[in-house]
Amino acid sequence: MTANFNGPFAELIRDFIEFKRSMGFKYMKEGEHLKLFSEFSRQFGLTEPVLTKEIVDAWCTKRPHEGVRNGAEQRISCLRQFALYLVSIGYNAYIPIHIEYKKSRRSKYVAYIYTHDEINRIIDCSDLIYPNRRSTMHLVMPVLVRLLYSTGMRIMEALKLQMKHVDLINDVLLIENAKYDKDRLIALSASMGNILKQYCEVMHTQFLPDDYLFVGMTREPYGHHNTYLRFRELLLQAGIPHAGRGNGPRIHDIRHTFACHTLQAAEKRHVDLYAALPILSTYMGHASIQATSQYLRMTAEIYPDITAAVNALCSYVIPEVNV
Numbered sequence: 663m664t665a666n667f668n669g670p671f672a673e674l675i676r677d678f679i680e681f682k683r684s685m686g687f688k689y690m691k692e693g694e695h696l697k698l699f700s701e702f703s704r705q706f707g708l709t710e711p712v713l714t715k716e717i718v719d720a721w722c723t724k725r726p727h728e729g730v731r732n733g734a735e736q737r738i739s740c741l742r743q744f745a746l747y748l749v750s751i752g753y754n755a756y757i758p759i760h761i762e763y764k765k766s767r768r769s770k771y772v773a774y775i776y777t778h779d780e781i782n783r784i785i786d787c788s789d790l791i792y793p794n795r796r797s798t799m800h801l802v803m804p805v806l807v808r809l810l811y812s813t814g815m816r817i818m819e820a821l822k823l824q825m826k827h828v829d830l831i832n833d834v835l836l837i838e839n840a841k842y843d844k845d846r847l848i849a850l851s852a853s854m855g856n857i858l859k860q861y862c863e864v865m866h867t868q869f870l871p872d873d874y875l876f877v878g879m880t881r882e883p884y885g886h887h888n889t890y891l892r893f894r895e896l897l898l899q900a901g902i903p904h905a906g907r908g909n910g911p912r913i914h915d916i917r918h919t920f921a922c923h924t925l926q927a928a929e930k931r932h933v934d935l936y937a938a939l940p941i942l943s944t945y946m947g948h949a950s951i952q953a954t955s956q957y958l959r960m961t962a963e964i965y966p967d968i969t970a971a972v973n974a975l976c977s978y979v980i981p982e983v984n985v
Contacts, residue, residue, distance in 0.1 A: 667697060669704040670711045671744075678747045686843060695740040713745055713755035722758050773918040774911035776902075781811055781919065783900035790899075791892075798865065802876050802884060803892055805861045810913070812854045814920030814946050816841065817913050821884055826871035830859050837947065846947050889913060921946065 667675055675696045682689045699721060706717055721741055724734045738758050748755035776784070788807045791800040809820055819837050827836040833855035835848040850858070866873065874883035893913040897904050902911060921942060928938045 667700045669700045669702075670708040671700055671703055671713075674711055674748065674753075675700055675744065678744055681747065682743075688843060691736070692740045692743075695737050696744060699737075699741060699744075711748075711753065713748055713753070715756040718745070718756045718758050774915040775922050776911070776915065776919045778923070780900065780902055781916075783902070784896050785811075787896045787899040796879060798878050799888075799892055801861065801865060802878075803889075803896070805857055806876060806889065807893075807896075807916070808854060808857055810916040811920055812851055813848050814917050814924070815848065816917060816947075817886060817889065819947075821874075821876055821886065821889065823875040824871065825862075825866060825869045825873045825875060828858065828862070828875060830855065830862065833858075840947050844947050846944070848945065917946070 667673075679689050679693050679696065682692070702721060703717060706714075718741065722734070722738050742758045745755040745757045749757070785804070785807055788804040791803055793800045806820060809815065810817065813835070815835075815837070819840055823835065823837075827838065829835070833850040833852065835850065837844075837846050837848060840846065862875075865877065866875075873881070876884045878884060890913060894904060897911060904911060924942060925935055925938065928935060
């Protein structure tokens with residue numbers, strides 16, 4: 663990879679990208695930004711890899727052709743991470759603090775957890791999509807929504823499923839090259855397995871292993887944009903208000919809902935919630951238990967009974983002190 667980089671930071675950028683990938687990040691788009699930065703830095707005539715304020719400010723300047731969020735933010739974020747890495751290994755580096763970039767950042771999205779009734783309404787509305795001879799959406803969407811809710815898959819994991827990943831005999835799905843480059847197996851419930859079998863009997867009477875599971879009339883896979891627009895229509899039909907693009911509820915929130923409803927069901931069965939977390943974490947393909955544990959908080963906020971259950975289990979950990 664070093665041969666693809668030029669300039670005084672070439673070797674360090676290569677090491678940084680390898681470091682990020684060793685942590686599970688794909689770092690593809692980010693690598694492209696850093697390659698451009700490597701070329702960009704050559705004009706400053708450096709003989710040593712010193713990340714100065716002059717270079718940083720020049721790189722952080724917004725280009726005429728780019729938006730703040732879809733262009734400048736990505737470039738600045740990549741350089742900031744690289745600068746922090748340089749400092750951590752003993753180099754002098756100016757860390758970008760770009761005011762326009764900071765002001766443009768939106769508040770972190772708060773996940774929307776659908777109620778059981780809302781999920782049922784979404785499913786019912788998906789079943790009522792009117793057939794169109796130029797579209798397969800009336801066949802795809804009812805299965806896709808059920809699959810997302812019953813497995814907690816990421817939407818792109820579902821849309822990238824190919825027939826070679828679908829084991830209808832054992833009711834198992836193989837997820838390849840997911841987030842953090844993880845592969846995992848997803849066991850399906852008997853009812854979801856039957857739904858997929860019925861779907862494939864209609865949509866995939868003859869297929870090749872590389873054929874995508876969710877396809878349109880041209881046999882091309884459905885993309886996120888088409889499913890996003892259709893899901894917005896389902897929310898409207900189900901009477902669930904939408905706050906506009908970027909504000910949700912989103913189709914990805916079905917994943918969050920799956921996790922919270924799973925923990926709710928575990929609590930009702932008197933399962934130790936913290937013992938269930940490693941299983942749920944593996945099933946959902948999370949990078950760590952910490953990523954899954956946030957659902958305990960989210961679930962407790964929506965279902966107060968779970969807070970009481972956790973307090974009952976853990977109240978003895980910090981004993982009462984008599985003063």
